[in-house]
Amino acid sequence: MLLYRKSTLAVLLALIFFSFFGTLTASAWMFPKNYDWRYRVISNLLSPRDNPSHYWMAASGLALTGLLMLPFAGYLRRHLGVIAPRTANIGAGTFTAGIIALICACFVVPQHTHDVLGVRRLHELLGRSAAGFLAMGMLCSCWCAWKGRGRNRFAAQLFWIWSLVTLLPLVGIFFSESLLLLTRLEPSWATPIHSALRHSVFWHLGFWEWTGAVAVFLFLCAAVFLTPRRATLPYVDPFDCAVTSLYDNLAT
Template structure:
């Protein structure tokens, strides 16, 4: 039932409302001016930065993560046609990313004390969730690439997935590498840093929001640019 396209389309709507809807509502009620290009999402989940409404995005994001669970199995059943092993990796990494995202919402940012003796546990879980989801998306891109010559629809899926996966990933890696190089105080890296420090591309908040939108578009493409499971299974039986 959960793998039918109409049901998945409804889940996409619920994910959008529970994730982006609660984040936007919380941003509007944020004590200070919240600019998504420069502020990280964790500011909205922080009891210190958003004392009145931090629970709203935390609940919304956790609910959105639970709505994503059927997509992990749906993707596996589609991807295993190209590579069963990679499909299993994609499924497990998606589930791990979803679990880490739920834990991220339950463990809000702590600015003074560690949680379970671990300092910055919220940030660690958030980065783990992003890494697992990115790995699952890369597995999907690889499987889509193997099947992109079979039909125009498969080629569209590959290019859509590749764009929404690789562009944010390259941007984040470039930003983090440049930040690391500037901390090493390399002479050639400092002018680049000074030129980009006021750009949105330098700030993690921009890439967090971009990455969240990329995951949502990835799931939308998985629903609307893939054949139904019934058609897919019929092709497998014929083959």
């Protein structure tokens, strides 16, 4: 398909770069207060309260980024499905779910005062869901690359690069969130932890959000430029073939 050609996907990557990093950088530059990406979350740029004049720019760029990312879910399933069809299908599904949650988060105003559709902090819920589903899709892709690393040199390269860009932000976010949870469960530990880490960027969620965004972009770049033009088919379990056939029939 034309949509899955490397040249087409390379153009989509360029558009993703400008729609995400370009619009958010412009919005941050015009932010009413000093926006430091190491300490401020991306949601501040989407908030009418924090960024009243240009929140629409950040929201539009982020929503467009999600739309441009959708073809990559099918591309990953197409290439990784020859190695582990079931895992590739799960990865493509969760990656798509993460993109949809990301797009939805752009249309929900970040605020903590009123419930939206009966849910308090719906924007945060959608944002965390997007991050979680995207991470699951990336981990499934890493597993597929690991499974095919012995038979395909491209899979081996992808595994190490994908693992690096996937696990590093996940470990950082897990560490940061664990410390935050610990301060809530043990208030007596809050002061020492805050004193030790208050000047560290690793304590702030904003740093890991931006790191994760860069990681997703690098993940997609590796998927496009390090995969062969045609996927080579190793031995595939018959049940996996049936799953792939069923998935394709449902998709059509």
